[in-house]
Amino acid sequence: MLYTSLLAVARTTEWSPQVGIIMIAACLFAVAIGRPAIKNRGVGPKLPVEAPALFEGFGVPELLATLSFGHIIGAGLVLGLSNAGIL
Template sequence: MFNTALLLAQASPTTAAWSLSVGIIMCLCNVFAFVIGYFAIQKTGKGKDLALPQLASKKTFGLPELLAIMSFGHILGAGMVLGLASSGIL
């Protein structure tokens, strides 16, 4: 039992405390995900519209598109932060 707990303690990833660089990385990953989602999502505007002004194009982003894009951006950002922290850059 003790050996299993010791192995699990050694296998935990190196995490970084929140700092300005972590916030910037997360913001950049969300912007990158938004750019990818803008060009990748084919059928937009199927759900509720956002109460924000839309871009000057024929695509209208609704709540489902926003949630999907930002979820992907947060997954991408968490992977970047964990990877950079475990490599010692952060």
């Protein structure tokens, strides 16, 4: 009986454009704060596409790191907002 009260299931939402917008905003936020915070930029392979001057020295490892961090932030936002009943 005690275990059933401890195993509460989080309320989640299905994918919608609102969830997509939240994930995009979280990833852009992570890139914005991650780019100046990375100490050794440009160590790994470069991006396969021509990037603007803003992303100079921003390679594949930096892109993967910041977007992974953005997905962690976005997942937390989506879960928190859906549990709060906002989404």
